[in-house]
Amino acid sequence: MxxxxxxxxxxxxxxxxxxxxxxxxxxxxxxxxxxxxxxxxxxxxxxxxxxxxxxxxxxxxxxxxxxxxxxxxxxxxxxxxxxxxxxxxxxxxxEYRASYIYLNADELTKKEIDSIRPIIIKKYKSGVLFTDLVDEYNMDGNSKKGDLGWFKKGKLVPDFEKAVIEHNESDIFTVDVDNSDKYWMQNWYYVVLKTHKDRISxxxxxxxxxxx
Structure with a gap:
């Protein structure tokens, strides 16, 4: 995972x-x-x-x-x-909290990914539960319905983390992590839902x- x-x-x-x-x-x-x-x-x-x-x-x-x-x-x-x-x-x-749907670029083309993500967002905004969309579309082994749990700055991939921090509770958005980042040699594509307000712990x- x-x-x-x-x-x-x-x-x-x-x-x-x-x-x-x-x-x-x-x-x-x-x-x-x-x-x-x-x-x-x-x-x-x-x-x-x-x-x-x-x-x-x-x-x-x-x-x-x-x-x-x-x-x-x-x-x-x-x-x-x-x-x-x-x-x-x-x-x-x-601390921040979000859930995600991962789309695997090893199995889908970028064009396919770009066509799927708007569909996911549209379904969510029409009332489909994000957890149900995770079941339908997510392509990794997260067993917690895409939930990342609470995390603090510095714990996740920088591009992903930055996007979560910059959004508000209930925002749904896309994140691309590509190999132009010197720290990562993968192409990772997400639909992300910020599920909670930020909290101070x-x-x-x-x-x-x-x-x-």
Whole structure:
């Protein structure tokens, strides 16, 4: 599913055994950034430590986690054990959401694509559900009815992302990503529906160690 981009948890794991409470806190106190985490991980292959990014708009995040202040360390019980968490960063991000129909230039000529896309748009504007149009026309393996989920700037192909950002909720439009872009060696053609208003989310970055 090369066209489906999904996302918002980053998790790196290394294994830890038998650290005392004091040692765990000393380790967490020594790590103040992602760069510190990477350095520590590279030098301590026998430790368990995790780097996690969480979007506060996603459901299921512990209120205790949301209550942590930057630099604060707290023991929090999760279903599968006790963890020590430290909040190392928090930032605001604008997120976007859209659904798409991909038309494959390996199977269709550009002329055929240019004739199909107006038909799709006309059907949508006449009341056909976009999800039904995805079922009828989409030519990649996205199993979520073309839905990309929420994404922030820098996560998608630049031309596609730019078009989504510049449109408003409920806009339907076309996007061409061709091999004139030095970063991409494909010809990708889309009909895109911007399904939601842009939203501001808080991304909170934690490191954590499980108490063994």
């Amino acid at each position: 090369k066209h489906y981009i999904g996302i918002l948890l980053i998790l790196f794991t290394i294994i830890a055994k038998g650290q005392t409470k004091k040692e765990i806190k000393q380790t967490l106190e020594s790590i103040k950034s992602q760069e510190d985490f990477k350095k520590y991980k590279s030098q301590n292959s026998d430790s368990i430590i995790e780097f996690i990014e969480l979007n506060t708009l996603n459901s299921g995040i512990s209120k205790k986690l949301l209550g942590l202040k930057k630099g604060e360390i707290k023991k929090i019980k999760i279903e599968n054990g006790n963890y020590y968490y430290k909040l190392i960063d928090s930032s605001k991000e604008t 808080e991304i909170r970055t934690y490191i954590r160690i499980k108490k063994q």
